[in-house]
Amino acid sequence: xxxxxxxxxxxxxxxxxxxxxxxxxxxxxxxxxxxxxxxxxxxxxxxxxxxxxxxxxxxxxxxxxxxxxxxxxxxxxxxxxxxxxxxxxxxxxxxxxxxxxxxxxxxxxxxxxxxxxxxxxxxxxxxxxxxxxxxxxxxxxxxxxxxxxxxxxxxx
Amino acid sequence: xxxxxxxxxxxxxxxxxxxxxxxxxxxxxxxxxxxxxxxxxxxxxxxxxxxxxxxxxxxxxxxxxxxxxxxxxxxxxxxxxxxxxxxxxxxxxxxxxxxxxxxxxxxxxxxxxxxxxxxxx
Amino acid sequence: xxxxxxxxxxxxxxxxxxxxxxxxxxxxxxxxxxxxxxxxxxxxxxxxxxxxxxxxxxxxxxxxxxxxxxxxxxxxxxxxxxxxxxxxxxxxxxxxxxxxxxxxxxxxxxxxxxxxxxxxxxxxxxxxxxxxxxxxxxxxxxxxxxxxxxxxxxxxxxxxxxxxxxxxxxxxxxxxxxxxxxxxxxxxxxxxxxxxxxxxxxxxxxxxxxxxxxxxxxxxxxxxxxxxxxxxxxxxxxxxxxxxxxxxxxxxxxxxxxxxxxxxxxxxxxxxxxxxxxxxxxxxxxxxxxxxxxxxxxxxxxxxxxxxxxxxxxxxxxxxxxxxxxxxxxxxxxxxxxxxxxxxxxxxxxxxxxxxxxxxxxxxxxxxxxxxxxxxxxxxxxxxxxxxxxxxxxxxxxxxxxxxxxxxxxxxxxxxxxxxxxxxxxxxxxxxxxxxxxxxxxxxxxxxxxxxxxxxxxxxxxxxxxxxxxxxxxxxxxxxxxxxxxxxxxxxxxxxxxxxxxxxxxxxxxxxxxxxxxxxxxxxxxxxxxxxxxxxxxxxxxxxxxxxxxxxxxxxxxxxxxxxxxxxxxxxxxxxxxxxxxxxxxxxxxxxxxxxxxxxxxxxxxxxxxxxxxxxxxxxxxxxxxxxxxxxxxxxxxxxxxxxxxxxxxxxxxxxxxxxxxxxxxxxxxxxxxxxxxxx
Numbered sequence: 035x036x037x038x039x040x041x042x043x044x045x046x047x048x049x050x051x052x053x054x055x056x057x058x059x060x061x062x063x064x065x066x067x068x069x070x071x072x073x074x075x076x077x078x079x080x081x082x083x084x085x086x087x088x089x090x091x092x093x094x095x096x097x098x099x100x101x102x103x104x105x106x107x108x109x110x111x112x113x114x115x116x117x118x119x120x121x122x123x124x125x126x127x128x129x130x131x132x133x134x135x136x137x138x139x140x141x142x143x144x145x146x147x148x149x150x151x152x153x154x155x156x157x158x159x160x161x162x163x164x165x166x167x168x169x170x171x172x173x174x175x176x177x178x179x180x181x182x183x184x185x186x187x188x189x190x
Numbered sequence: 191x192x193x194x195x196x197x198x199x200x201x202x203x204x205x206x207x208x209x210x211x212x213x214x215x216x217x218x219x220x221x222x223x224x225x226x227x228x229x230x231x232x233x234x235x236x237x238x239x240x241x242x243x244x245x246x247x248x249x250x251x252x253x254x255x256x257x258x259x260x261x262x263x264x265x266x267x268x269x270x271x272x273x274x275x276x277x278x279x280x281x282x283x284x285x286x287x288x289x290x291x292x293x294x295x296x297x298x299x300x301x302x303x304x305x306x307x308x309x310x311x
Numbered sequence: 312x313x314x315x316x317x318x319x320x321x322x323x324x325x326x327x328x329x330x331x332x333x334x335x336x337x338x339x340x341x342x343x344x345x346x347x348x349x350x351x352x353x354x355x356x357x358x359x360x361x362x363x364x365x366x367x368x369x370x371x372x373x374x375x376x377x378x379x380x381x382x383x384x385x386x387x388x389x390x391x392x393x394x395x396x397x398x399x400x401x402x403x404x405x406x407x408x409x410x411x412x413x414x415x416x417x418x419x420x421x422x423x424x425x426x427x428x429x430x431x432x433x434x435x436x437x438x439x440x441x442x443x444x445x446x447x448x449x450x451x452x453x454x455x456x457x458x459x460x461x462x463x464x465x466x467x468x469x470x471x472x473x474x475x476x477x478x479x480x481x482x483x484x485x486x487x488x489x490x491x492x493x494x495x496x497x498x499x500x501x502x503x504x505x506x507x508x509x510x511x512x513x514x515x516x517x518x519x520x521x522x523x524x525x526x527x528x529x530x531x532x533x534x535x536x537x538x539x540x541x542x543x544x545x546x547x548x549x550x551x552x553x554x555x556x557x558x559x560x561x562x563x564x565x566x567x568x569x570x571x572x573x574x575x576x577x578x579x580x581x582x583x584x585x586x587x588x589x590x591x592x593x594x595x596x597x598x599x600x601x602x603x604x605x606x607x608x609x610x611x612x613x614x615x616x617x618x619x620x621x622x623x624x625x626x627x628x629x630x631x632x633x634x635x636x637x638x639x640x641x642x643x644x645x646x647x648x649x650x651x652x653x654x655x656x657x658x659x660x661x662x663x664x665x666x667x668x669x670x671x672x673x674x675x676x677x678x679x680x681x682x683x684x685x686x687x688x689x690x691x692x693x694x695x696x697x698x699x700x701x702x703x704x705x706x707x708x709x710x711x712x713x714x715x716x717x718x719x720x721x722x723x724x725x726x727x728x729x730x731x732x733x734x735x736x737x738x739x740x741x742x743x744x745x746x747x748x749x750x751x752x753x754x755x756x757x758x759x760x761x762x763x764x765x766x767x768x769x770x771x772x773x774x775x776x777x778x779x780x781x782x783x784x785x786x787x788x789x790x791x792x793x794x795x796x797x798x799x800x801x802x803x804x805x806x807x808x809x810x811x812x813x814x815x816x817x818x819x820x821x822x823x824x825x826x827x828x829x830x831x832x833x834x835x836x837x838x839x840x841x842x843x844x845x846x847x848x849x850x851x852x853x854x855x856x857x858x859x860x861x862x863x864x865x866x867x868x869x870x871x872x873x874x875x876x877x878x879x880x881x882x883x884x885x886x887x888x889x890x891x892x893x894x895x896x897x898x899x900x901x902x903x904x905x906x907x908x909x910x911x912x913x914x915x916x917x918x919x920x921x922x923x924x925x926x927x928x929x930x931x932x933x934x935x936x937x938x939x940x941x942x943x944x945x946x947x948x949x950x951x952x953x954x955x956x957x958x959x960x961x962x963x964x965x966x967x968x969x970x971x972x973x974x975x976x977x978x979x980x981x982x983x984x985x986x987x988x989x990x991x
């Protein structure tokens with residue numbers, strides 16, 4: 035019998051909730067203190083600014099603001115997770131990076147319909163790990179221009 | 191008596207470069223301008239024998255400065271210093287009285303020859 | 312087996328025929344333009360001859376017959392260029408068309424059928440070749456491209472004066488040789504009358520020009536002319552011939568010899584093919600180098616202040632300017648690899664213009680200038696289609712029919728010019744005609760009709776802004792354009808394509824006199840000179856090409872410099888009243904300050920004064936995009952007033968201000984930057 039398929043989730047904290055992203059999507063994780071974020075005036079509110087990623091300019095978005103969550107102050111735990119989708123990079127500002135979890139694919143459920151805090155559009159599922167529930171983000175949807183309209187709604 | 195030269199260029203490296211070359215050949219640098227306006231003022235004040243004039247500069251470009259200098263002193267000897275591809279400017283400059291031109295980057299000999307030619311004319 | 316071989320040969324034949332036809336086409340256009348120059352006729356003859364040979368051996372009789380007749384005519388032309396006439400040119404053009412058609416048939420494997428057109432052509436050729444040549448020229452005359460008549464006239468007219476034929480050879484000067492020619496020409500103009508030059512229009516030539524010559528008629532003597540030339544030439548060769556020398560053939564021999572030696576040198580230049588990706592990679596690396604170089608320059612400023620006695624520090628200070636110089640040179644060299652002369656697309660136009668003129672019954676002369684102007688390869692490719700569009704429009708709707716032109720008192724032949732030149736950091740390609748022009752009033756009524764503007768807006772618009780309406784989508788459709796006698800078919804498409812390249816389209820027009828459409832393109836200088844400014848703790852870069860002046864504003868001059876008109880702040884600069892934009896307010900960064908710097912900038916004659924807290928200084932910046940997410944049609948949308956980003960010496964990002972964008976959004980959303988008079 036084949037072993038249960040597993041994925042590795044990098045989990046992080048955002049306004050008290052635990053989220054996860056497939057490790058294969060992650061390019062690198064940076065401390066906020068290490069890099070200067072340049073504010074971009076008149077950009078959508080959730081765009082925290084732009085950073086220099088080895089010579090390329092990439093945006094950093096504040097997931098908290100984007101998901102309309104309560105905002106935590108920036109502190110020494112604040113991280114930027116640089117994720118990659120089809121050669122495009124984007125930085126996600128998160129409150130804290132927790133750990134890497136090996137989760138059975140079977141242990142990831144469909145997101146519940148009436149999900150309250152985060153728009154279900156960005157969520158690919160809910161992972162159960164021991165007693166913890168981790169919200170698994172769908173990076174493809176966050177970065178996909180096809181869903182422009184959907185995003186515009188949230189941006190408002 | 192050594193010839194008096196006014197060097198005009200917004201890049202300090204270029205000015206330094208020209209200055210080194212010219213001084214080593216016994217020219218006297220009587221002024222350095224970093225833009226067109228300074229060039230015109232320095233020309234009026236110092237009455238140099240010859241001017242090397244960069245074209246692209248802030249405030250007032252070399253072409254405009256050259257034209258003002260020519261108006262002040264129709265006998266003025268101005269050599270335009272140009273980057274590649276500025277044909278249009280050089281043409282205008284020649285038509286308004288520039289005596290010669292030098293293309294950046296230049297060789298030492300070229301500068302000296304051109305200056306001597308212009309001074310002798 | 313035989314069949315396979317035949318197919319192979321056929322393929323080869325077709326390939327060669329394509330090349331030969333192309334060269335012949337070019338040649339016939341040159342003949343039309345410059346008359347019967349020997350080299351062109353020779354080349355043409357060779358091509359016709361080889362096509363005849365291969366067609367004959369493949370058994371394609373019609374092609375062989377036609378090329379045979381062409382050969383005869385060309386041979387005749389060779390011996391007496393004077394017989395070249397519009398008739399012959401026309402005949403050659405039609406023959407080429409027919410040859411192309413025949414070539415198509417060969418490719419498709421269609422059988423050869425009787426073709427009355429070819430018989431007719433052959434007949435016309437026969438008539439020309441049987442005629443006795445009327446004019447004969449001596450060999451000597453041809454060598455310096457003076458007809459015997461010209462030579463005779465010269466001698467008669469200028470018995471009192473001297474006529475000199477002067478040949479120049481530039482051996483030392485390698486850059487901008489055409490400017491040397493221009494300088495000499497300009498100086499010699501004061502000494503006498505320049506009758507003829509080689510190349511023709513010497514004052515319009517740009518780029519490499521190792522050899523050129525002039526024919527001057529003057530009262531001065533050889534030594535004086537020689538002295539004048541000497542003033543502007545350093546160690547370069549030139550020879551002065553008298554009219555007698557010309558007659559003796561001395562000058563001709565020299566001319567020919569030098570010209571040949573140069574054309575051989577040109578051919579022996581070696582080149583290699585390089586993958587464009589490798590060049591891009593190189594470009595990126597150079598970009599990184601420039602960033603580090605700027606960093607070094609910044610560090611060196613600190614050293615200067617601190618350690619005058621430290622020898623190592625001094626050595627470093629001497630090395631850094633050199634690194635600066637090398638990095639700049641390296642950047643230019645890499646840029647140069649990507650550059651291509653605009654002429655490479657211009658040369659596709661003569662044929663097109665000829666065809667459109669024929670279809671529309673117009674008589675159009677096409678002129679070029681600035682073919683040597685270089686532009687980034689990728690941009691150049693993208694510019695071709697819009698240019699075709701503009702040229703088509705100019706002939707179709709701009710230039711009038713010969714009858715109409717004569718009635719208007721214009722020469723019956725219309726003039727269409729494709730010009731290119733460099734202006735600061737832009738390359739400009741202009742399509743200019745001397746046709747009917749566009750009437751702003753007609754545009755206004757059309758735009759009102761289409762609902763593009765309101766009546767009130769229409770009243771307020773000047774003719775320049777009215778002309779720009781042509782570029783708006785939905786301005787015109789094909790049926791509206793003709794009654795406008797103007798432009799419009801797909802002009803919005805032209806604009807969209809050019810804007811994709813970060814370029815602009817500018818229209819000027821005088822009703823009755825013609826229209827000029829300029830495509831303004833960035834040089835793709837990935838590295839530009841910029842002024843770094845600071846506002847609310849953020850650094851911004853402004854390209855120097857858009858800046859005219861920087862003015863310090865303090866307590867003392869504040870009230871003089873900044874005035875309020877109709878509750879909007881303005882600045883008077885060189886007798887112009889220009890709007891003031893406070894960067895902090897524009898970017899919604901918070902309260903404004905009363906002291907700082909005014910950056911006077913402008914694009915396309917529209918000026919703006921931008922107030923910032925501080926000016927950091929000038930530096931070279933590497934232009935980068937804002938990434939995949941910000942910008943027009945991207946996920947997070949366009950950022951008003953920002954055109955891109957750059958990396959500062961400390962590794963952080965600085966945004967690049969877009970003066971044009973600021974002007975645009977200022978115009979649109981004027982309210983957001985409107986400011987109550989502070990009353991202080």
